[in-house]
Amino acid sequence: xxxxxxxxxxxxxDRNTYIHRAWMRRGYPGDAFxxxxxxxxxxxxxxxxxxxxxxxxxxxxxxxxVYEAGGIPLELPVxxxxxxxxxxxxxLWRNMAAMAIEEMLRANPIDGVVLLGGCDKTIPSxxxxxxxxxxxxxxxxxxxxxxxxxxxxxxxxxxxxxxxxEEVRAGTVSREEFTASESAMIRSKGHCxxxxxxxxxxxxxxxxxxxxxxxxxxPAPDSRLLEASHAAGRLAVEMVEQDRRPSTxxxxxxxxxxxxxxxAIGGSSNAVVHLLAIAGRLGVDLSLEDFDTIGSRVPxxxxxxxxxxxxxxxxxRAGGLLAVLRxxxxxxxxxxxxxxxxxxxxxxxxxxxxxxxxxxxxxEPILDEGGIAVLHGNLAPDGAVIKPAAASPHLLxxxxxxxxxxxxxxxxxxxxxxxxxxxxxxxxxxxGCGPKGYPxxxxxxxxxxxxxxxxxxxxxxxxxxxxxMSGTAYGTVVLHVAPEAAAGxxxxxxxxxxWIELDVQARSLTLDVPEEELAxxxxxxxxAAAYAAPTRGWERLYVDHVMQANTGADLDFxxxxxxxxxxxxxx
Numbered sequence: 284x285x286x287x288x289x290x291x292x293x294x295x296x297d298r299n300t301y302i303h304r305a306w307m308r309r310g311y312p313g314d315a316f317x318x319x320x321x322x323x324x325x326x327x328x329x330x331x332x333x334x335x336x337x338x339x340x341x342x343x344x345x346x347x348x349v350y351e352a353g354g355i356p357l358e359l360p361v362x363x364x365x366x367x368x369x370x371x372x373x374x375l376w377r378n379m380a381a382m383a384i385e386e387m388l389r390a391n392p393i394d395g396v397v398l399l400g401g402c403d404k405t406i407p408s409x410x411x412x413x414x415x416x417x418x419x420x421x422x423x424x425x426x427x428x429x430x431x432x433x434x435x436x437x438x439x440x441x442x443x444x445x446x447x448x449e450e451v452r453a454g455t456v457s458r459e460e461f462t463a464s465e466s467a468m469i470r471s472k473g474h475c476x477x478x479x480x481x482x483x484x485x486x487x488x489x490x491x492x493x494x495x496x497x498x499x500x501x502p503a504p505d506s507r508l509l510e511a512s513h514a515a516g517r518l519a520v521e522m523v524e525q526d527r528r529p530s531t532x533x534x535x536x537x538x539x540x541x542x543x544x545x546x547a548i549g550g551s552s553n554a555v556v557h558l559l560a561i562a563g564r565l566g567v568d569l570s571l572e573d574f575d576t577i578g579s580r581v582p583x584x585x586x587x588x589x590x591x592x593x594x595x596x597x598x599x600r601a602g603g604l605l606a607v608l609r610x611x612x613x614x615x616x617x618x619x620x621x622x623x624x625x626x627x628x629x630x631x632x633x634x635x636x637x638x639x640x641x642x643x644x645x646x647e648p649i650l651d652e653g654g655i656a657v658l659h660g661n662l663a664p665d666g667a668v669i670k671p672a673a674a675s676p677h678l679l680x681x682x683x684x685x686x687x688x689x690x691x692x693x694x695x696x697x698x699x700x701x702x703x704x705x706x707x708x709x710x711x712x713x714x715g716c717g718p719k720g721y722p723x724x725x726x727x728x729x730x731x732x733x734x735x736x737x738x739x740x741x742x743x744x745x746x747x748x749x750x751x752m753s754g755t756a757y758g759t760v761v762l763h764v765a766p767e768a769a770a771g772x773x774x775x776x777x778x779x780x781x782w783i784e785l786d787v788q789a790r791s792l793t794l795d796v797p798e799e800e801l802a803x804x805x806x807x808x809x810x811a812a813a814y815a816a817p818t819r820g821w822e823r824l825y826v827d828h829v830m831q832a833n834t835g836a837d838l839d840f841x842x843x844x845x846x847x848x849x850x851x852x853x854x
Contacts, residue, residue: 287523288418288847292392293317299854303392311355316392320354320523322516323396325361325384325412327405332365334402334474334481337503338425344509345397345423348516354395354523356516359387364404366481374751375723377404377411377560378829378838379821384412389847394418395523397515401425401473401503403480403754406488407557411837413493414529414564415844419522421515421622422493424485426503427595428473433464439477439588440468441755445729452699453737473503476594478587479754483550484557486604490544491561492532492621496630500603502596518622527624530565530844536616538562538569539577540627543614546581546654547607548598549590551754552670552762555655556724559835563842571666571833575657575790583653583672584610584643589757590672591649593641601641605634610645658761660792661801662747662773662783665765665833667792674759675743679787681759683710683745687779690715690813691727699734707741710783714774715813716750717767718829718836722815722822728752728762745785747792749774749832761785761792763832768806769814770831775806 292303293316304316324345328338342358349356362380364373388396395418400406406424413420431438447464450456474481482500489499495518498511521527538558545554555574562569584607587593598604608615609631617628636642643649650672658667671679686709688694694713697703705711711730718724728748732741746760749767766772773794777783782795794801817823828838 287318287320287394289321289392289394290317299852302854315355320394320520321392322349322354322356322519322523323359323388323391323393324356324399325359325388325396325409326399327361327363327401327409328399329363329365331368332363332402332405333367334365335363335400335405335425337472338399338401341399341423341425341508341512344512345516348513349520352517352520354520359391361387362408364402364408366403372721372723372725373404374725375822375825377408378825378841380404380408381411382841384408385415388412388416389845389849395519396420397519398422399425401481403484403553406484407560410488410493410561411564414533414561415841416847417528417530417844418847419519419527420493420529421495421519421522422488423512423515424488424494424499426473426485426501426505426508427476427482428469429471429502429504429596430476430594431467431470433467437594438464438468439594439755440475441479441753442477442589442757444468445756449731449737449742452731452734471504475755476596477589477755478549478551478585478595480551480553482595483545483548483554483754486548487541487544487550487554487558489604490541490608490627491537492619492627493529494622496621496623496627497603497605500595500599502599522622525624527622532620532622533565533567534619535567535569536619538567539616540619542574542577543581543611544604544608546578547583547611548585548604549583549587549653549672552655552668553751553754555668555763556751556832556836560837563835563837564844566843571657574655578654579652579656581611581614581652581654582645582648583650584645584648586641586643586649589755597638597641601638602634602636605631606636606642609634656787656790658787658790658792662792662794663764664773665831667761667764669761669787671787673757678743678745678759681745681785683708683783685710685712685777685779685781685783687712687777689807689809691725693813694730698731701735703733705733705736707736707744709744711744711746712774712777713746713748713750714768714810716748717769718832719826720767720769720814721750722817722826722829724750724832724836726751726753729756729758729760747783765831765833767831768810773801775810776801776804
């Protein structure tokens with residue numbers, strides 16, 4: 284075995300090594316500290332992150348595996364972000380969580396780490412931290428919940444909340460029925476059972492090579508998750524022995540494979556900003572355009588909500604991610620490695636589809652092209668994205684007049700005003716929701732329909748925003764518009780009544796206003812007043828340093844890796 288990093292703390296017989304060992308002994312045998320791999324278990328379990336509450340049980344299985352393989356398991360509680368609870372938006376704290384995790388890994392005598400995540404931002408922040416720390420690391424996704432049912436039909440958490448809420452506003456579902464469904468929505472431990480951001484990022488972590496192949500997507504209550512966690516603990520010790528680091532696993536080919544997987548599973552558009560941020564920590568040359576050039580030719584094979592019919596436990600029983608990837612093996616990078624030390628493609632030979640309704644064979648796709656479309660034009664000079672699989676086909680080419688909202692508060696105040704000048708052909712524009720403007724780029728881009736249009740039977744319209752939308756959401760939504768309005772993007776110049784043209788096939792988003800007129804415009808006072816202007820704390824640091832969505836919305840001083848070296852000893 285190579286010299287262990289932890290030996291810098293524990294090897295020797297001087298006062299400093301005595302202090303490090305003595306305070307850690309607490310019943311461990313004498314050989315526990317010095318010569319045995321110290322494996323941190325970065326655990327995002329928290330009662331305030333309900334999707335991750337079961338990770339303490341997972342951690343115990345990891346500990347068993349680490350100890351069995353000769354390592355010393357040490358649990359490290361890290362920042363946890365509950366998507367449904369954290370205000371003003373969990374995305375505001377993703378970079379902070381990544382920075383805090385990275386610093387705690389670096390500061391402690393750690394040789395390798397097992398990363399336990401589940402809810403939306405936890406796996407991205409763990410991967411960003413591991414990439415910057417760059418010691419052997421393996422991810423264990425906490426897994427989706429089981430499917431709940433209400434009045435005999437399955438519920439997709441998140442997606443069916445949005446659908447039911449719209450039907451209440453339309454008058455087709457009573458508020459009593461809506462409230463009654465609440466207790467059935469979340470059936471078990473685990474994260475959202477739709478193909479939302481949590482499911483997407485768990486699966487993409489495996490496509491990237493950072494998960495023991497065959498693990499991602501295992502339902503949280505399934506005992507096979509604990510079996511895989513035990514194996515991951517053993518693997519972490521092996522990875523330390525062989526010095527298998529994120530920088531040796533996460534290549535451009537790994538991100539290529541993740542983009543192929545994103546398209547084939549119909550994954551969340553939020554994966555775009557997360558993958559870009561992870562790549563930025565590694566110095567991998569990944570761009571927004573890669574999501575289109577690589578993903579646009581990949582067929583959509585998984586029939587899951589929000590774009591399809593089934594849910595995550597159906598995907599698992601149907602064969603899981605490896606069965607999906609086997610269908611598109613020819614589109615994958617054959618050299619990209621995994622934490623096993625072998626290429627991802629070598630793990631696909633035995634994968635099979637067991638339910639051809641849930642996972643379609645390559646020759647019978649749901650859509651021929653299932654990827655994220657990247658749009659450009661004078662309304663999004665640095666790009667915007669749309670998920671065609673979740674959109675209405677008749678709206679993918681559309682020309683309509685803008686109805687502008689300066690902030691999410693302005694939207695809520697006016698959307699149900701019966702005098703609002705809006706119809707089914709209008710294009711709703713919401714600004715002030717980008718990384719700087721909100722701050723934190725909240726999931727508000729999938730704006731609810733006006734009540735008067737819901738009552739008339741309208742269930743989708745073109746919507747444009749510099750924010751994000753939940754991975755569990757759906758609709759013809761153009762999001763991640765860059766630059767955002769608060770950073771001087773042309774979205775700030777749109778006025779009510781302006782004509783906007785969306786053409787997804789042509790990859791264009793155009794504001795039909797002459798260039799000379801646009802040049803003469805300036806943002807309205809109401810628009811500028813809605814942008815965030817924090818004076819202290821994390822929000823101030825974030826607004827001053829956050830980059831735009833097209834590069835991953837990381838902080839400018841966090842791009843790149845620092846590594847694991849700590850140069851000074853305080854004792």
